[in-house]
Amino acid sequence: MAMPEHERERGIIRAVRVSEYVWAVGIIALAAALGLLLRSHLQTIDVAMIFLLAVVVVGYQYRRGPALVAALLSIGAFDFAFVPPYYTFDVHDQAYYLTFAVMLVVALSMGQLTARIREQAQDAGERECRARALYALSRDLSAGGDLQDQFGMVARHISEAGRGDAQVFLDGSAHELRPGDRPGEGVFESVDVRVAATWARENGETAGWGTSHCAAAEAMVVPLKSPSRIVGVVTVQPRSFDEVLSEAERKTVEVLAHEAAAAFERTILFQAHEQARVEVESERLRTALLSSLSHDLRTPLAGIEGAASSLLQDSSGLPPEAQREMAETILEESRRMTRLVTNLLDMVRVEAGAVVVQREWQPLEEALGVALLRVEERLVGHAVETCLPPDLPLVPIDELLVEQVFINLLENAARHTPPGTSITVSAWTEREAVIVEVRDSGPGIPLGEEETVFRRFHRTVGADRTGPPGGSGLGLTICRGLITAHGGRLWVEQGTGGACFRFTLPLQGPPIRILPAEAVEG
Template sequence: DDTLAEADIAAARWAWEHNRAAGRGADTLPGAKRLYLPLRTGRTAIGVVGLDNDKQGPLLTPEQQRLLDALVDQAAVAIERVQLVADVDRARLAAEADRLRSALLTSISHDLKTPLAAIMGAAGTLKEFAPALPEKDRAELLSTVVSESERLNRFIANLLDMTRIESGAMEPNYALHYVGDVVGSALNRAQKITAEHTIETDIPADLPMLRLDPVLFEQALFNLLDNAAKYAAPGSIIRLQAWVDNGAIILQVMDEGPGIPPGDLERIFDTFYRVRKRDQVRAGTGLGLSISRGFIEAMGGTIAAANRTDRPGAIFTIRMPVPAELPALGAPLTDDAA
């Protein structure tokens, strides 16, 4: 019989609420069919165990009672440990959620307000004084409006990309591509932000093709280039190099900035995490590297950060697996291959 009579339900509830035995053989509610014992810990009761026996008379001998008490105590401690672990996990997740919420609000307030203020200032100046301004000054103000609008657009795009990653809605549109083509596209897109740097590339033409989403891969590279340009001084070199290693293509983005503080290496890809900046380093959103990792991992690759050993600077290393089967050179790509 798996159902409980009202007397048993009352006894179980009383044992839970009062942290004492109730039911058959106990001083409280002895008319119940079963004996109910609370699972106790140092903090409170965390459960109730019920005992039944078809035999008449006492349910347990004194020795059986001592053994049961010991087992019940051990079970209560084990359950409490599981609950404590769950409590710690919930507290950690809540703290992380609060951190992300606070970081998001800070990022939005700063990264939206700053370009908007520049746009409004330049637009307002043009509106009020355009006829009296020299052509060069008007061009500079218009350039400010365009560049700050592009910065604002990148920030909003980053927020949308991060939302896709966090929600698990990322679905790469795979095709076979030569990594040098995607690198070239990313460099072309990043011309403005890398204009004051020297770009060096070493991407062999005979690298095998990769199965990737070119849009996601280009965005991941763009974010790495943006990061390099942000932390490396004007006139310094940003180098991209690639090679084949043990069934994978390795692609590195290297800069000549100050490098990554050792304490930041483990958190460099965390959402909204920003490395402490020097005065000349322009502000970032704390999203770019996190998005790069999300995109690369969504395509089956890995990305890691380290410091250069030959000189100051950071190295970001992407590792992408080479497909097991590739079409012969010159052969058309079928739908299956693409």
């Protein structure tokens, strides 16, 4: 019948302790042999010093028990071999009793002192190793990452400290180090390990392999104790049951587990806070969206309803000009509603990160020209000047997205500037990018609001709104999202006299496809 693993561990510990006593006896025997070799050249006090030195060596190398045995053996060996009559324990000179007493007191004192110094040095070394391991774990955890990343870091450090394979489990969650290692599988297939894990969580102490609690378990279970609660456990499966963890190594594993528990709790609380913040932000966005819809849709719907009801009730009595004007009102308000819904859908795509950019190398003036045609009616009363140099390179862009950026910026300029003012669109190359500028001649953006204008549903009020109404407060938000998706940035440039928006389009893109000569000729 095979011996249980914990019995083997206890046998190894007993063997180690017995070997310390054997070495203590051997050192004293070596001191006695040295004294016998030099007895003719040494005085009795010199031999006593050799024995005291041997006791000091034993006290420095081993625990107090072997040091005490060495002290008693040194007195006996000194009396037997170096005090007349030799090779007997009889003492003819009563003065030697005082010598024995002094030797015993000095040997015990020196043994105790050296043992204490050795233990203090050992404790200092263990604390240094523990602090080094704790610092390494804290440094990795401070680098950030989600819970799964932290599980990997903690498992790696505890595996090194515990000389085994570590896994991390959180209570009340499916988070674990390795996919599929859920409670009831892997290390938890063993009933002894499950019992040890339950005991460790309930009592907040280490259990399982190498401990006095649930020692029959094949793994050591360390509770993850945060300052407020136990958040889970760490299991350490030894690579070899012949290698028993020392008390210092087990303490190091426990310290690392406590540090990991605090980090896990901070991450869990942070994630809960972020989730709550996202929910609050989503609720705020939903409220703002409903408010915007109820406000912005009410006006065009009222216009459509009024014009349509007039046409239905008394279309025959209305002159053709009035009928045409009402039809144009219906058409314009319908287009206004279409723009609003389009902006809302674009904003949802931008916020969800669902914007797919299909870059192709093409001239920037094509996207600008299409945008000018689409907003031609809304730019009535504004002179638009384009300043695109003839040597402007091709840019890797998604034409439809950049076209939408131009439309939103041009509509924004027309909406916030009085009729008769000009709008200028220019572009130039700078630092591996093309910079595009859309500038109007209106009142401009107030100082301090350079970032505010890009917030969702933000609208300029008061004297700044000199153009026709109809803005949803989403155009600039969408523009920034589309430009960011291209790898560029959009910002407000102050000091140009009027509102000035600039954005960059990086020139890094897919390779330019060169068509063969036959295709070009065809």
